Amino acid sequence: MTLFTKFLGASAALALSAGAAMADPAIIFDLGGKFDKSFNESAFNGATRWAEETGGKFAEVELQSDAQREQALRRFAESGSNPIVMAGFSFMTPLGDIAADYPDTKFVIIDAVVDAPNVKSVVFNEEQGSYLVGMLAAMASKTGTVSFVGGMDIPLIRKFACGYAEGAKAANPDVTVIANMTGTTPAAWNDPVKGTELTLAQKSQGSDVVFQAAGGTGVGVLQAAADNEMLGIGVDANQNYMHPGQVLTSMLKRVDVAVYDAFTAGTDVEPGVASLGVSEDGVGYAMDENNASLVTPEMLAAVEEAKAGISDGSIMVHDYMSDESCPALTF
């Protein structure tokens, strides 16, 4: 036991001294891990790009449980990291609690809004990007039924589903949209087996295009789509390469840009709320050589037109989180 405590003490000291040296930026990844091929990985790529371009260093930590959020924030703040970027809506409460304790440290939270003088909140208009891929899905579907698999059932994920359904119905008013959530606990982000079964259940209801916003669970969704002659749609990062020719497109959410910008601004990060949508290129859809054969010029023209419409305000996409309801879909 004594030996064990010594080890603990030693590792804690090591961790502290590692972070104490600089005013480098720091990033905290959410549960799901920094290589989730999706949200966190996108954040990591932004941080890496900054490090490669500037030669700077950044501190990072991958959370293992909800209990570590506040602990990680405090440790980074006390060791002098500045700014501290956190990827994930779950940081809203812990950051709200501690931001006032470190007035000289700048915090950047992605996907949630925290009202404090030293916090910059970056939110994305996911409903706009989802709307675009929803249009593509409805146009690519031969059965007239498209579907959605969400990870944990939270308002943010419903926002994806709602925008997707709206876009699908805009492209084809007769389309049927099926939406399922994997679960209500954080385990729902890491259950590819259930993702596969959900996709198969949706296929048996007639769906032939499936959009996933489900972290690691989404790997199973895209796999099932590829194995069963359906088209998948990736999320957050460009996932077209995972099954070339069987992923219709990916809903891009440029978390990497948000992280890169925050790191570049350094301690001069402007507090306040920044909302990134289609017009800021914060969200969009992915085209590359892997899906070029799946998207016809007519589909591309229609979706580009919608993109312009959203940018100039002539198309309003409903934001689920604004009133917790969705005109195009019932949950």
Next chain:
Amino acid sequence: MDLMTLLQLLDSTVRLATPLLLACIAGLYSERAGIFDIGLEGKMLAAAFLSAAIAYTTGNVWVGLLAGIGASLLLSAIHGVASITFRGNQLISGVAINFLAAGLTVVIAQSWFGQGGRTPQLAGAARFNPITLPFADALRDVPILGPIYYELISGHTALVYIALLIVPVTWWVLYATRFGLRLRAVGENPAAVDTAGVSVVGLRFAAVAICGVLCGLAGAYLATALQAGFTKDMSAGRGYIALAALIFAKWKPWPALGATMLFGFLQALALRPDLIQRTLGFSVQTQLLDALPYILTVVILAGFVGKAIPPKAGGEPYVKER
């Protein structure tokens, strides 16, 4: 509900129940011999990782399966040494194994493949592919029986049939062989077994090893049959549901099949909220269906439906009297 929808639901049930069944029978051997095993989850996870990793490197899923069983056996050996040889607390050793597997799999996967704690995607012979049973295509058009045979019975991977075969084999081993009698005895009254001149330690290690092999099959099924590769924490609590099923089945092989199929069916049903809505006329929260296995287990434990009596010497390390 038409026949095809029902078959799709049952097909999904079989896929979801198979890992539960394998893990449940694994726990049955171990617990019947008096060794509680919370570590089913960890062993499945370790097996899922190593089977996918080796299947990817060799391109042969059967080699991967053996490697997965090896990983699970290694963790079983740790559990055995800790709880049989050194008479440690079986629950703590099991929990430690779960933590060990959850951490090690991701770390090793990251250092081998650099894809963030995943294995690369498996394709072709590196994966268990569905087997079409003989005459499935020919009989497809026979009314009722044809679709049942084609959709439900045929078209699963080899591991599903192995898992179903293990149930009668387990029943036979436990109730019709000398080894089975001794195995059950060692979980009820190890002192009597010892007096008869049979090695308690040997029997318990044998049971823990069988448990390891079966958990290995369960893990390999997750990563190489249901999925095409390992992802972090992919067992997603199935080891714990299997433990619940084991209690539900009162530590008996045939009821274990029933319990895991029931739990699998509930999971499959939770994926089709539209069906429940259509058949019952009102919607049921899917969370309720997800929680039902645990609720049923608590009901059984509380003694409302018969009594679930665990093996008498379960959890007790055996100390030879001097």
